[in-house]
Amino acid sequence: MPARIxxxxxxxxxxxxxxxxxxxxxxxxxxxxxxxxxxxxxxxxAACRRVIAVRKGHCRLCWLQAxxxxxxxxxxxADVALAGRFQQLSFAGMSRLxxxxxxxxxxxxxxxxxxxAGPAAGTQLELRGPGESRHFDAxxxxxxxxxxEALTLTRRIASELAETRGWNARIVIETGRALAVxxxxxxxxxxxxxxxxxxxxxxxxxxxxxxxxxxxxxxxLHDDQVSSFxxxxxxxxxxLPAPMAADVGHWLRTRSEGGPRSRPRDEHTVRQNxxxxxxxxxxxxxxxxxxxxxxxxxxxxxxxxxxGSLRRQTLTALRSLFGHCKKTGRIFADPTRGVHxxxxxxxxxxxxxxxxxxxxxxxxxxxxxxLTVALAAVxxxxxxxxxxxxLDDVDPGNRRLVITGTPRPLDDLTTSLLLA
Numbered sequence: 001m002p003a004r005i006x007x008x009x010x011x012x013x014x015x016x017x018x019x020x021x022x023x024x025x026x027x028x029x030x031x032x033x034x035x036x037x038x039x040x041x042x043x044x045x046a047a048c049r050r051v052i053a054v055r056k057g058h059c060r061l062c063w064l065q066a067x068x069x070x071x072x073x074x075x076x077x078a079d080v081a082l083a084g085r086f087q088q089l090s091f092a093g094m095s096r097l098x099x100x101x102x103x104x105x106x107x108x109x110x111x112x113x114x115x116x117a118g119p120a121a122g123t124q125l126e127l128r129g130p131g132e133s134r135h136f137d138a139x140x141x142x143x144x145x146x147x148x149e150a151l152t153l154t155r156r157i158a159s160e161l162a163e164t165r166g167w168n169a170r171i172v173i174e175t176g177r178a179l180a181v182x183x184x185x186x187x188x189x190x191x192x193x194x195x196x197x198x199x200x201x202x203x204x205x206x207x208x209x210x211x212x213x214x215x216x217x218x219x220x221l222h223d224d225q226v227s228s229f230x231x232x233x234x235x236x237x238x239x240l241p242a243p244m245a246a247d248v249g250h251w252l253r254t255r256s257e258g259g260p261r262s263r264p265r266d267e268h269t270v271r272q273n274x275x276x277x278x279x280x281x282x283x284x285x286x287x288x289x290x291x292x293x294x295x296x297x298x299x300x301x302x303x304x305x306x307x308g309s310l311r312r313q314t315l316t317a318l319r320s321l322f323g324h325c326k327k328t329g330r331i332f333a334d335p336t337r338g339v340h341x342x343x344x345x346x347x348x349x350x351x352x353x354x355x356x357x358x359x360x361x362x363x364x365x366x367x368x369x370x371l372t373v374a375l376a377a378v379x380x381x382x383x384x385x386x387x388x389x390x391l392d393d394v395d396p397g398n399r400r401l402v403i404t405g406t407p408r409p410l411d412d413l414t415t416s417l418l419l420a
Contacts, residue, residue, distance in 0.1 A: 014092060016052050017061040021092025030092035035205070036060045047084025061087060146180045149188060154179045154218050161214070171210075178206040179214065191222035229256070229267050236278055241289040247331075248281065248291075251324045273317040276310075280318070291322070292331040299335050312341045371417040379408055394418055 010023045014030040016037070024031040037053040044051050045059040052059050058066075058080055065083030066075045158175050161167070167175070178201055182192055192215050197208045215221035233252055237245040252274060258264035280302045284294055303314055318336050325331045360377075364370045375381040375389070385404045393402040396418065399410040410418075 016059065017064065017090075017092075018087065019090045019092040032092070033060055039205075045084070047080055048087070049084070058083075064090075146184055148183055148186055150186045150218070150220060151179060151183045154183065154214050154220070157214050157217050174206055175210060175214070177204070178211040181206070182211060182215070183220075186220075190220075192220050193222045193224050195224050227267070229271055232271075233274060236274065240281055240285050243290040244281065244285060244288070247325050248277075248321065250328070250330075251321050254324060255320070272313065273320060276314040276317040277321055280314070291325055294322075294335050296335045296338060299339050303339065312344070315339065315341045367417065367420040370420070371414070374414050374417050375403075378411060378414055379403055 010028060011021065012023060012028055013020050014023070014028070014033050016029060016033040019030050021030055023029065024034045029037065033053075036055070040053045040055045042052060043054040043057070045054050045062055046057045047062040048059060050059060055063065062080055062083040063075075065087055066079040068088060069079045069082060070076065155176065158172075158179065162172050162175070181200055181204065182197065186192075194212055197212055201208050201211060212221055212223075216223070233249070237249050240248065252270060254262055255265045255270045255273065256267065283302065284298065288294060299318060303311055303318070306314055315336065319334075322331065322334045322336050326334045360373055364373045372386055375386050376383075379401065381389075381403050389403070394410075395401070396410065396415055399415070401408045401410045401414065
């Protein structure tokens, strides 16, 4: 296979660590300083007095110089203070922040447990998180040397994703490291919990989402995440009496997860339903403890002051709530029966004025924005249809454009904007 050709990058001195090499990003940083500036805020370095990104009061260059002065031992405040006066120029990519000195033989021997060492009699074994069961020396371990059946499977999936999505070399390497950390001592049949990925990967600045996606495709992920809506609903239901909260909670779970003869709804829909009925439930909770005590007069009095779409949405959510409770035998009668939301106003689509059209066209300053305006104005494409448009949906030769599965004739204006 021929070697991958990388685009040429500017070569020069990094403005932060002054190292000479290929730049990274738009500010001509070296790769290490680029990551450093993303993780730490700007401030005045206590050693060199420059106003750049600092960690614990010192910039990356001073930390590197202190590491050179403290080769083989721990960095002291005197080393950091001295680093601001003497700065050794270097080539980019030749050093790493932290642990710059070589590990002594005693430290390396202490890091490796004896081959025959085992737990003493009566020792309580500790269940560790993913990747914590194997010792990794950040200066020496190599992810490619770790193997296993699960790791081989996930590496193959990662390779296919990298080829499909066009990952660069950095993402490929970091993904391989993340998989090696998580699956270092994986036992066949074990599942990796999502909650255990963050402690193992965040400290190494590796992607949790990308790793979880690969583990899910390999069938090794146990998704134990708690959605934000679940936490929100639990906090709001705690404000209601226990019998009322139990009925509303069962309704919300059925709306979210589905049930017998009930399909699951979108989380946004369920969240809106809760937002509409909660003020009424809190008012009723002042003198009722159960939903079966609510009458049709209470519903009429609570929804009477509401108007327009707010009234319709509130009544729709109440009908869903009480209808579910009636079907499951939690209440005896549905108090929303006979309560009407009134006639809906006829909404006519108004024609755009020339000033509105001029404002929209003048705001589209990029080729992509101009194409978006043309798709919406000429072809009446909805925002989601525009976002999901693929290159395969465009056929300039036959003057055809497919929007949401429907072929349409391609006009001259849209053709020129597509080519641009």
